[in-house]
Amino acid sequence: MAVFSIEELNWLRPAPSDFRAKLRALDPTIEIEALVELANHALDLNKLTQLNRALGKVDPAQAKDAALSSVRLAVLADATTEYIAPAIRASALRHGIFTTLYVPDYGQATQEVLNPESGLTSFGADMALLAPDCRSLGLATVYMNPDNAKAAVDAAIAQIRSLVDGLKRTAIPTVILQTLPIPPDPWCGHYDRRTPGSVAAQIAAFNEDLLDLAEEQSLTVLDIATLADTVGRSRWFDPAYWHRAKLPFALDCVPLYADHVARMLGTLRGKARKCLVLDLDNTCWGGVIGDDGLDGIRIGQGTAEGEAFLAIQRYALDLKTRGVVLAVCSKNEEDAARLPFQKHPDMLLREDDVSVFIANWTDKASNIRHIAKLLNIGTDALAFLDDNPAERERVRQMLPEVAVPELSDDPALYPTALAQAGYFETTGLSADDEQRADQYRANAARSVAMETIGDYGEYLKSLDMVCEARGFDDIGRTRIAQLINKSNQFNLTTRRYTEAEVAHMQQNPDLFTLQIRLADKFGDNGMISVMIFRKGTEDWICDTWLMSCRVLGRRVEEAALGLVADAARQAGAKRLIGEYIPSEKNRMVSGHFEKLGFAKTAEEADGRTIWQLDLAGYNAPAQLPMTLNSPPADAAA
């Protein structure tokens, strides 16, 4: 493969030639993993449609068993959606999501949103995708008078705003907006961007206003304008099919569009990847370090090949800048593999950019599993870049949950594959993201410190921990939402809330919320724990209690309980009620409430347990190995 086609999803493997036969041979009611495996190929619209049909036979309960998160999605579009909806549903499997869709009839979207009696209201969506078209928003007409152009843009934004308000009334917690692509045919040509009355200028102004609206209301944005630019607007728009069937964009672009919708659903459900695992030989530099030696490998300015590998390293570092953890997994002698990082003057990647460095002759799948373990994250949080097709295939077979992009023969296109696959999609950036790689490295330093000190209590004291706790606020909001959506292991209830929902919680007087940060002498861990309690007169009920596994065993949970107990007592409550909902990944906290002195009051058939702590009999731990800074309880509440 010497070309890389974005609209054909070339970071995915080509579909098997007997795709339809394979699909027909499956029993979708029991082989949902096999459906996910098929979804992980580059599928055209016909294949997506076939896969969607098989998905129709799957029971949502089974999807949950297969570790797919469920999303009830309302697709609210002005144009024809019959082709988009099945494609979204099938593509969602690729991103760990099982969707149930609600798609109003053609032209009914606005009415459905504004009518409280509509099917949309009774559907009970978790998320709504607003996918308007410039032609139905009144942005396809040109004006000589700038005032008229401004009025058209304002009216279009007002229409979106009223839909967003309507969706809020429908209690749909998460709204995804789309920017509008600019149709390719100009009006005045090169002057279009300079005259407000052109369609190009109106749509550009609309998109700016839309981003402001999203910022103001913490909404998610799918940047379809940029997506259309990426494939080319003259390919994206297809006037013949707009006239024939009101298709908002070319049918060939539906698989790409659907994958972008699906990756956003996955991201909102915390499925984005956290770590990039890099092979070395012929992935990070040209040649084989063990054979070619330090002066034989191709890396650096001066040759096209060396610059191409430099660009891969640059992209990996760009990811690290926003909190993606980097790891190395290479078949090499470790000394040889580390040599370029230490000694080669042209290398951009250095040893301290890499959180886990594994070079040996063991099978890569085992090494990748080991990397996940050392980082305390799931293997489903990894993406693996390797030029060798055999290694890629092996890792896919052993660890189908690891994202492994297909690569073209030309290393110049590796960054494109990695970037276009969208493994590290995000809905927001926080200050914590910037520090994450340092935090993972500091963690390794702590493990070494513990080995030398020996006594665990002494070790904790030696860390000089400072714990900061306060209620939810604007500054913490993005990170709070990230933790709520990403934490799997130390998470008692695994309830997911979007950033917009977290914003509502800040204002809700019936909730007691806490965000907790922890620093120590090795570094700042940033925000590491989030709690939400529902306040009753007698009982305060734990809705959410989660903590980052990075700070496991640091007694933060005891400090946190002390804070909640204090606040509850001051409010006159008698008891704290805890709830443990078992998931695939949170077994480590099944005994959490018991350890903290709660008594079990109920155990459900599905494994859910309910716990109770009488505040009268509770004594906060006398000495915790940390300085605790928290505002008075009433302020925190």
Added chain:
Amino acid sequence: MTREAIFNDLNEIFADVLDLGDLSLTEATIADDVEEWDSLSHIRLVVSIEQHYGFKFTTAEIEALKSVGDLVDCIQKKTG
């Protein structure tokens, strides 16, 4: 291209688009004869045929299609 070769292509494309088992189209086959061939799948059919042969139909050509035989005529004309 021979009509036979085009029929072979179309049988495959129709099966893929309509997600049906083997089917054998004839000159006289019309939409009403085939399960799943409705106005929506018709658009996917047209686009899949365009992708397969690497040409585009004009709107007038599409509107003139009444049967599979017409479709084969049109493909023959366009592929020369």
